[in-house]
Amino acid sequence: MKDESKTKRQLIQELAAVRQIVQEFAGSGGDATLLPETVYARVLKVSDEWFRTLVEHAPFGLSIMNEGKSFEYVNPQFIEMFGYTLEDIPDKDMWFLRAYPDEEYREMVKGIWDEDTRRASDAKDVFTRTFRVTTKRGDAKAIRFKKVQLPEGKQFYWYDDITAKLEAEEALRQSEARYRTVFENTGTATVMVEKDSIISMVNTEFENLSGYRKEEIAGKVSWEVFVDDEDRGRMAEYHRKRREGSGGVPREYEFRFVTREGEV
Numbered sequence: 001m002k003d004e005s006k007t008k009r010q011l012i013q014e015l016a017a018v019r020q021i022v023q024e025f026a027g028s029g030g031d032a033t034l035l036p037e038t039v040y041a042r043v044l045k046v047s048d049e050w051f052r053t054l055v056e057h058a059p060f061g062l063s064i065m066n067e068g069k070s071f072e073y074v075n076p077q078f079i080e081m082f083g084y085t086l087e088d089i090p091d092k093d094m095w096f097l098r099a100y101p102d103e104e105y106r107e108m109v110k111g112i113w114d115e116d117t118r119r120a121s122d123a124k125d126v127f128t129r130t131f132r133v134t135t136k137r138g139d140a141k142a143i144r145f146k147k148v149q150l151p152e153g154k155q156f157y158w159y160d161d162i163t164a165k166l167e168a169e170e171a172l173r174q175s176e177a178r179y180r181t182v183f184e185n186t187g188t189a190t191v192m193v194e195k196d197s198i199i200s201m202v203n204t205e206f207e208n209l210s211g212y213r214k215e216e217i218a219g220k221v222s223w224e225v226f227v228d229d230e231d232r233g234r235m236a237e238y239h240r241k242r243r244e245g246s247g248g249v250p251r252e253y254e255f256r257f258v259t260r261e262g263e264v
Contacts, residue, residue, distance in 0.1 A: 060160050065092060067153030081143075081161055083136030099133045116147060117155075130162070142166045195243060197222040211260030228256035228264055 055062050061078035065071050069092040079085055082099070089095040100106035109131050116127040127147045132140050146158040183190060183201065189209040192201035199221055202214045210217070210226060227235050238249045256264050 060158060062159070063157045065155045065157070069093070071095070072154075078159060081135075081141070081159060082133065088136065098136070100131075101134055105132070113147070117149065191217075191223065193223050193239070197224060197239060199223055209257065209259070226258050228258055231255040 055073075055075045058075055058077055061081045062073075062075040063071055063078055064073045070090060071086055071092075074084075074086060074089075084095075084098060089098060096106055096110060100109050112129060116129075119127075127145075129145045129147070131143060131145065133143045134140055141161055142163045144160040144162050146160075148156040148158075150156055183192075184203045186203065187205070189206040190203045191199045191206055194200050198219060199217050200219060202212075202217045204214075206217075207214055212221075223239075224232055224236070235255055238253070241247065241249050258264055
């Protein structure tokens with residue numbers, strides 16, 4: 001009875017540790033440094049019932065594929081993410097047909113996974129890939145995969161839907177590109193100045209006016225370099241007030257500009 005009680009305590013402690021790992025993994029937005037095989041290896045130390053409880057409540061997709069390339073398990077988040085059940089994708093071949101309906105893209109993905117499998121030497125090998133997956137509903141999602149080669153030929157997969165993240169990054173890139181286009185084509189010398197007075201962006205008109213190349217200015221030079229001594233104090237005061245938002249700065253004003261050659 002004493003040994004039995006001790007084993008139970010150990011299992012409870014192990015389950016608590018595993019739950020902590022998953023919480024930390026989920027809390028990082030699905031992009032944690034903890035690797036899936038770590039979670040899997042520790043889960044194997046607890047009962048099958050506890051394992052299922054754990055993975056079924058995981059906030060990311062999980063699946064296990066056996067040596068025969070048939071899916072043994074997919075968790076609820078996998079089904080929610082893709083819409084596919086084990087009946088829809090009983091094996092790897094059917095998964096590839098449904099997830100990658102475009103034949104050329106499907107063959108490319110297969111080739112990459114096959115190469116990763118050949119390179120895997122033991123259960124510690126983890127491969128991370130991002131592919132476009134077609135769901136049962138017909139929409140395409142960008143999925144980050146982590147694949148772990150397990151003993152006995154099994155494979156453990158972790159799935160993270162990063163569609164929204166990639167779309168946001170692309171929208172930001174497009175916004176920045178539009179901003180740079182407007183900035184570059186204002187028709188007048190224009191710069192962007194940071195809080196510390198360093199110029200962070202310069203357009204071509206400013207290059208022409210100052211005599212400096214963009215790479216000589218951006219991130220390296222203060223705007224004060226281009227202001228004549230007699231105007232520098234007034235300009236510095238304008239800069240301070242503008243940063244503090246205290247007002248009192250005219251919308252338009254003049255100052256004497258100093259070029260690379262020292263001309264005013």
